[in-house]
Amino acid sequence: MRLILLGPPGAGKGTQAKLISKKYSIPQVSTGDILRMAVAEKTQLGIKAKSFMDKGLLVPDDVVIGIIENRLKDDDSKRGYILDGFPRTTAQADALSKNLKKMGAEIDHVIDIEVEYNELLKRLTGRRTCRKCNEGFHILFNPPKKEWICDKCGGELYQRDDDREETILKRFKVYQEQSAQLKDYYGKNGRFFSIKGTGGVKGVFDRIISILEYDNS
Numbered sequence: 001m002r003l004i005l006l007g008p009p010g011a012g013k014g015t016q017a018k019l020i021s022k023k024y025s026i027p028q029v030s031t032g033d034i035l036r037m038a039v040a041e042k043t044q045l046g047i048k049a050k051s052f053m054d055k056g057l058l059v060p061d062d063v064v065i066g067i068i069e070n071r072l073k074d075d076d077s078k079r080g081y082i083l084d085g086f087p088r089t090t091a092q093a094d095a096l097s098k099n100l101k102k103m104g105a106e107i108d109h110v111i112d113i114e115v116e117y118n119e120l121l122k123r124l125t126g127r128r129t130c131r132k133c134n135e136g137f138h139i140l141f142n143p144p145k146k147e148w149i150c151d152k153c154g155g156e157l158y159q160r161d162d163d164r165e166e167t168i169l170k171r172f173k174v175y176q177e178q179s180a181q182l183k184d185y186y187g188k189n190g191r192f193f194s195i196k197g198t199g200g201v202k203g204v205f206d207r208i209i210s211i212l213e214y215d216n217s
Helices: 013-024 031-041 044-053 061-072 090-102 117-125 165-187 200-216
Strands: 002-006 028-030 081-084 109-114 127-130 136-138 192-196
Touching (some): 002 013, 002 165, 013 028, 013 081, 013 200, 028 031, 031 061, 044 061, 061 090, 090 165, 109 165, 109 200, 117 165, 192 200
Parallel strands (some): 002 109, 028 081, 109 192
């Protein structure tokens, strides 16, 4: 099973990818994670990616695709994998498709987790992170015992810049533009599905599994 999970920031892609990974024993492939790993391992593509990241620039598509292609060749990906939030653009989707064809593979399902802006705003603006140990909290869903103080280490909690309302609005608009194009791209082959991303983690997970199990039956 080769699956792409799409959705705006805060939709819960990472959480669902972990659950799917556990159920089907296939790896979760997160762009951010594999970029950081490539940089840490000082691979040729990792070094190239770092040169852009150090300047605060987006890593070019060809570098990202190259790193992902290498990751998908690992032994643990032979049974399948979950691409978490990638591709983000039709250019990336096209490059991914070409690379998979060379490997004799193709994407089985693309699932878009839809969440309205007001719900995303509630989820993201409430997030708090510890400056010392990086532990995460949420003022509504997982509040610290003491305001602005980490339960785990006593460090100071803060709100990340990308969790502020003005930043979230920009990210949401960009995602909507990109997502509309990806829906058309993947919708042509009948492998694109949209689900509601509300109703709790289990509710969303059940919707995803119903698609995977029904479509494979």
